[in-house]
Amino acid sequence: xTDSKGKVTEFRAPDFTEDPNKFVIHRMTCMDCxxxxxHQFQPPGDxxxxxxxxxxIDPTIPLIRSNLMALFSTTNATVTAGLxxxxxxxxxxxxxxxxxxxxxxxxxxxxxxxxxPEMKADWRNYPNNIGHMRWPGCFRCHDGQHKTADGxxxxxxxxxxDCHIILSQGTGPQAHQLFPQGKTFFHPDPSxxxxxxxxxxxxxxxx
Numbered sequence: 001x002t003d004s005k006g007k008v009t010e011f012r013a014p015d016f017t018e019d020p021n022k023f024v025i026h027r028m029t030c031m032d033c034x035x036x037x038x039h040q041f042q043p044p045g046d047x048x049x050x051x052x053x054x055x056x057i058d059p060t061i062p063l064i065r066s067n068l069m070a071l072f073s074t075t076n077a078t079v080t081a082g083l084x085x086x087x088x089x090x091x092x093x094x095x096x097x098x099x100x101x102x103x104x105x106x107x108x109x110x111x112x113x114x115x116x117p118e119m120k121a122d123w124r125n126y127p128n129n130i131g132h133m134r135w136p137g138c139f140r141c142h143d144g145q146h147k148t149a150d151g152x153x154x155x156x157x158x159x160x161x162d163c164h165i166i167l168s169q170g171t172g173p174q175a176h177q178l179f180p181q182g183k184t185f186f187h188p189d190p191s192x193x194x195x196x197x198x199x200x201x202x203x204x205x206x207x
Contacts, residue, residue, distance in 0.1 A: 011146040041123040044072035056106045160185035
């Protein structure tokens with residue numbers, strides 16, 4: 001990092017022990033963080049949740065989300081094979097479900113939009129590192145591990161409130177309370193209280 005006075009500060013990850021002069025130093029650009037300018041490959045969970053919220057997949061169908069997650073996590077040789085697997089598997093799992101054809105159609109559309117096995121392209125091959133919810137994203141560098149040689153400085157900013165101003169959080173009456181100056185983030189899961197885990201450890205794109 002070069003500041004306005006020309007002072008250079010070097011941060012290194014602990015596993016890098018080479019001489020930087022042996023390498024071509026990459027100058028960061030917008031695309032190092034904002035890396036999805038065009039087609040996005042949605043992770044299965046995100047695509048299913050959107051379809052459910054829009055009423056395209058009935059969430060009351062027993063185990064429909066987990067069954068779809070399993071189908072979308074299966075590697076197929078071709079798009080055609082994937083579409084056939086979706087249809088045959090859902091019909092076998094829900095032989096008496098009147099809405100199964102609607103679910104099949106939506107699941108096949110999700111697959112068509114996000115999976116290209118012939119090109120080996122899906123969410124597993126092309127992570128979306130904008131943010132930090134599903135993939136490391138910002139935490140690739142802002143992890144507290146990149147430090148100066150003397151260890152006195154580190155690239156931090158891994159806390160929620162370092163970047164986010166939380167105006168409201170919670171359910172019911174809590175959600176109606178606004179804090180213009182921001183409030184300290186709390187995790188909905190009480191077991192996470194007192195910890196500061198990176199979101200993607202639990203909210204991974206991988207099922």
